[in-house]
Amino acid sequence: MYNLILLHHRQSTNSLHQNLSFILNKPFDVKFEQKPKPTLSSPHDVLVAVNYTGICGSDVHYWVEGRIGDFIVENPMVLGHESSGTVTQVGDAVKSVKVGDRVALEPGTPCRRCTPCLSGHYNLCDDMRFAATPPYDGTLTGFWSSPEDFCYKLPDHVTLQEGALVEPLAVAVHIVKQAEIKPGQTVVVMGAGPVGLLCCAVAKAYGASKIVSVDIQASRLEFAAKYAATHTFTPERVAATENAARLLKETGLVGGADAVIDASGAEPSIQTSIHVVRRGGIYVQGGMGKPDINFPIMALCTKEITCKGSFRYGSGDYKLAVEFVASGKVDVKALITGTVKFEDAEQAFKDVKEGKGIKVLIAGPNEK
Amino acid sequence: MDSSFENPAVYLSGPGQASIKESPLPNITDSHSVILKIAYVGVCGSDVHFWKHGGIINKVSEANPLIMGHEASGVVHSIGSAVTTLKVGDRVAIEPGRPCRRCKPCKAGRYNLCPSMKFAADPPDSHGTLRKFYEIPEDFCYVLPPDMGLDEGVLVEPTAVAVHACRLAEVKVGIDVVIFGAGTVGLLCAAVAKAMGARKVVSVDVNESRLEFARGFASTDTFLPGSGDTAGTIATQLNTAYFTKGADLVLEATGVESCIGAGIQVLKRGGTYVQVGLGKQRIQFPIVSLSEKEINMKGCFRYNAGDYDLALHLLGGGKVRVKDLITSVKVFEDVTEAWETTARGEGIKTLIRVGGV
Numbered sequence: 001m002y003n004l005i006l007l008h009h010r011q012s013t014n015s016l017h018q019n020l021s022f023i024l025n026k027p028f029d030v031k032f033e034q035k036p037k038p039t040l041s042s043p044h045d046v047l048v049a050v051n052y053t054g055i056c057g058s059d060v061h062y063w064v065e066g067r068i069g070d071f072i073v074e075n076p077m078v079l080g081h082e083s084s085g086t087v088t089q090v091g092d093a094v095k096s097v098k099v100g101d102r103v104a105l106e107p108g109t110p111c112r113r114c115t116p117c118l119s120g121h122y123n124l125c126d127d128m129r130f131a132a133t134p135p136y137d138g139t140l141t142g143f144w145s146s147p148e149d150f151c152y153k154l155p156d157h158v159t160l161q162e163g164a165l166v167e168p169l170a171v172a173v174h175i176v177k178q179a180e181i182k183p184g185q186t187v188v189v190m191g192a193g194p195v196g197l198l199c200c201a202v203a204k205a206y207g208a209s210k211i212v213s214v215d216i217q218a219s220r221l222e223f224a225a226k227y228a229a230t231h232t233f234t235p236e237r238v239a240a241t242e243n244a245a246r247l248l249k250e251t252g253l254v255g256g257a258d259a260v261i262d263a264s265g266a267e268p269s270i271q272t273s274i275h276v277v278r279r280g281g282i283y284v285q286g287g288m289g290k291p292d293i294n295f296p297i298m299a300l301c302t303k304e305i306t307c308k309g310s311f312r313y314g315s316g317d318y319k320l321a322v323e324f325v326a327s328g329k330v331d332v333k334a335l336i337t338g339t340v341k342f343e344d345a346e347q348a349f350k351d352v353k354e355g356k357g358i359k360v361l362i363a364g365p366n367e368k
Numbered sequence: 369m370d371s372s373f374e375n376p377a378v379y380l381s382g383p384g385q386a387s388i389k390e391s392p393l394p395n396i397t398d399s400h401s402v403i404l405k406i407a408y409v410g411v412c413g414s415d416v417h418f419w420k421h422g423g424i425i426n427k428v429s430e431a432n433p434l435i436m437g438h439e440a441s442g443v444v445h446s447i448g449s450a451v452t453t454l455k456v457g458d459r460v461a462i463e464p465g466r467p468c469r470r471c472k473p474c475k476a477g478r479y480n481l482c483p484s485m486k487f488a489a490d491p492p493d494s495h496g497t498l499r500k501f502y503e504i505p506e507d508f509c510y511v512l513p514p515d516m517g518l519d520e521g522v523l524v525e526p527t528a529v530a531v532h533a534c535r536l537a538e539v540k541v542g543i544d545v546v547i548f549g550a551g552t553v554g555l556l557c558a559a560v561a562k563a564m565g566a567r568k569v570v571s572v573d574v575n576e577s578r579l580e581f582a583r584g585f586a587s588t589d590t591f592l593p594g595s596g597d598t599a600g601t602i603a604t605q606l607n608t609a610y611f612t613k614g615a616d617l618v619l620e621a622t623g624v625e626s627c628i629g630a631g632i633q634v635l636k637r638g639g640t641y642v643q644v645g646l647g648k649q650r651i652q653f654p655i656v657s658l659s660e661k662e663i664n665m666k667g668c669f670r671y672n673a674g675d676y677d678l679a680l681h682l683l684g685g686g687k688v689r690v691k692d693l694i695t696s697v698k699v700f701e702d703v704t705e706a707w708e709t710t711a712r713g714e715g716i717k718t719l720i721r722v723g724g725v
Contacts, residue, residue, distance in 0.1 A: 044470065112469040113400060113507045119673035120477015149470045315476040 020365035021078045022140035022345045027066040030346055035078070035137075038145035043093035046151055048085035048103060048144045050364040052164040052339070055352050056082055057193070058288075059132060063349050069291065073134050079345075080140030080362070081107040081131040084163025087151070094148045102158075104166035106150040106318045107131035107139055123174070123314040130312075140345060142365045152318050155326045161339065162325050164361055165332035169321040170313040172198035175286040176206055177317070178310045179259040183207030188247070188257045188276050189229075191264030191287055192220035194335055194359050199261050199286070200228035201330040212251050214269070223358070227334060240268060240296065244275030256281060265289025271296055279303045286310045335359045342367065377499035378703050381433035383422040386704050391435060391495070394503035399450035402509060404442030404460065404502050406722040407518035408697075410525065411710045412439055413551070414646075418489070419707040426491035436703075437498030438464040438488035441512070441521030442723070451506045460509040461524035463676050464488035464497060480532075480672040487670075498703065500723060510676050513684045519697065519719055520683070523556075523690035526717075527679035528671040530556035533644045534564055535675065536666050537617050541565030544611060546634055547587070549621035549645055550578040552693055552717050557619045557644065559586035559688040560679075566617075570610055572602070572627070581716065585692065599629025599654070606634045614639060623647020632657050632665075641665040693717045 021035045040047060058068060059079050066073045087101045097103060110117050110125035117125050132138025154163045172195055181187055187203045189196050192215035200211045212231045213224035221232040231251045235243040248256060256278030262270050265287035274296045277283050283305055300307060313321075324330040337357030340348045342365040352360055377391035394403055415436060417424055428434040444458040454460070467474050467482035474482050489496030512521045530553060539545070545566045547557050550573035558569045570589045571582040579590040589610060593602045607614060614636030620628055623645035631641055632654050641663055658665060682688050695715025698706040700722050709718045 112474075113505070115673070117469075117475075118477065118479060118507065120475065122475055147470070149475070315472065 019142035043091040047089035050085045051160040053080040054082035078137035080138040082167035083139040103151040104163045170317040173317045174313040175310045176202040181206045185258035186210040187259045188212040190262045190269035192224040196263035240271035267293040377435045379433040396448045399448040406442040409437040410439035410522040432492040435495035437496040439525040440497035441518045461521040463508040480670045528675040530560040531675045532671040539564040543616035544568040548627040550582045554621035602630035603633035621645040625651040
């Protein structure tokens with residue numbers, strides 16, 4: 001309630017901050033600009049004042065390269081997609097949230113009509129409108145319009161800052177579901193960045209008995225060991241099979257891990273993963289790096305490994321992510337290493353690019 | 369058809385009370401919708417139930433008369449501005465349920481379970497397809513191949529029911545299946561299971577002429593239970609005749625208590641049972657058999673993503689000859705005669721011709 005009153009006060013006396021947005025023109029060329037406040041285009045939509053936005057490697061990639069694969073920033077685009085906010089307006093048909101509710105935002109709106117949508121895979125929608133994937137604007141802005149069912153109410157004891165971590169947590173939930181981790185199983189996670197760390201935490205919540213976090217940075221592994229991993233491993237610049245053999249020996253994973261998740265996108269990690277997973281096990285590609293890599297396909301074949309891609313999040317993932325935060329099963333607060341004012345957004349991007357901290361949040365333009 | 373009405377429709381206002389009245393001409397209310405000129409509408413067991421009892425769970429009333437019909441084919445008459453897959457003149461089969469697309473089941477790919485589903489001919493006001501013009505979302509229309517008639521197009525709906533059952537059942541190549549019921553759905557379950565690679569497909573029915581048809585249609589074998597035979601007797605006799613260790617799969621398309629019991633008992637250990645047919649709400653059930661044999665039992669309701677597409681694929685090229693299932697065609701004005709024909713158990717599928725082709 002207090003936040004809402006403050007918001008109204010600011011809206012009437014300081015309209016300059018209303019819908020200030022952080023916009024990418026081209027690589028390393030960003031600007032702040034007022035954009036028209038969005039209006040509700042459907043009775044099922046809600047308007048949300050954005051409170052906090054986290055930055056992801058993909059945001060940084062657009063800032064540095066101006067593109068990811070075939071998605072090219074051709075026109076100025078608002079960045080950001082990992083956000084939490086407060087509902088300020090609801091359409092006539094909205095039932096699940098009301099004005100004043102604090103929510104985690106699921107930033108991709110599917111078409112609901114294509115074959116993937118109708119068959120329960122809306123993350124693979126033909127016409128997905130995803131925040132900060134060209135040509136669609138992102139959430140580093142004052143106000144965001146969303147369909148009701150893509151806003152998830154945060155329980156009272158969950159902060160808006162934690163709410164901004166629900167997005168990467170939902171990514172981890174989706175990855176772990178793809179890995180089909182069952183209680184008592186063993187899992188290795190390549191990469192101890194935010195997604196890798198959250199995969200460890202979700203795997204733990206799913207009952208994994210052994211969770212090995214792998215990274216080349218000692219400080220990240222130190223954190224992983226305190227966070228959710230039962231073991232850590234530092235690979236060396238040797239053949240993938242060698243790294244794999246040493247990993248299995250040091251962690252006591254006789255025969256290999258039930259599941260291996262790659263949250264790094266790095267070619268050597270992917271290669272090592274195939275040699276780490278057991279016969280008949282599951283390998284999930286969550287991380288994104290080089291589009292084409294050298295891959296140990298013979299091992300995949302002879303070990304009858306199931307290899308699955310994982311892309312964003314789908315049905316039920318956000319709900320489960322909120323539940324994990326609300327119940328304390330996953331601690332996302334521990335990953336927040338800094339919060340900056342909206343005006344300092346560019347600095348936050350620089351920090352993330354240099355690998356500083358784990359998750360940096362940018363306060364919304366109307367935050368105190 | 370009475371040309372003085374712009375959109376004549378068959379309304380049911382109570383058991384045995386049907387009339388053809390004017391209905392509102394539909395407009396394109398959504399840019400993704402189309403308006404169809406309905407060609408044929410099929411009669412299903414549920415229609416007969418409505419005709420005799422006014423409804424199944426929810427009933428029609430004089431205050432809220434309901435346009436009947438849900439198995440239909442039509443021709444595209446006009447299209448919304450965002451429609452990309454259909455053009456005027458396309459001949460289509462209709463998937464007659466409109467889910468909300470926003471709830472959990474919808475987003476999880478099980479839109480047949482949408483709590484806000486608007487299904488054709490569902491009281492109080494989800495009107496059906498027995499009218500000249502009908503509005504429907506683009507993605508719930510399926511273009512018929514050139515060699516399939518609009519009359520056959522009606523059969524895509526019950527074929528989709530059979531496809532949904534077989535997909536839930538995870539029919540695998542080489543399995544042995546027992547199908548209880550040789551009405552339209554049971555026959556189509558046999559045809560679809562066979563098309564999906566089943567080895568033995570045994571149809572069971574109390575009607576010898578239906579079994580004869582089944583033998584010519586898709587089933588590899590048939591079985592006629594004795595009148596008054598118990599579930600246990602039926603199961604034993606089926607096993608003796610056809611299976612050494614029991615059937616791999618049972619598709620139950622009657623809803624009859626003794627068939628349900630026989631289905632559980634004819635299954636092998638670890639077998640799968642799919643309840644397709646709807647009958648009594650509560651029945652006596654051999655639950656200990658289910659437990660001891662670790663049977664996997666699933667409910668089955670209508671159809672969802674991909675079922676219509678696969679149904680059309682199986683019907684195209686004549687892999688499943690649905691034309692043979694159409695045993696009677698009545699004109700629009702004789703709709704109640706169409707319902708009575710089905711009520712009497714005559715033939716297999718009766719159609720109502722609504723529009724010109």
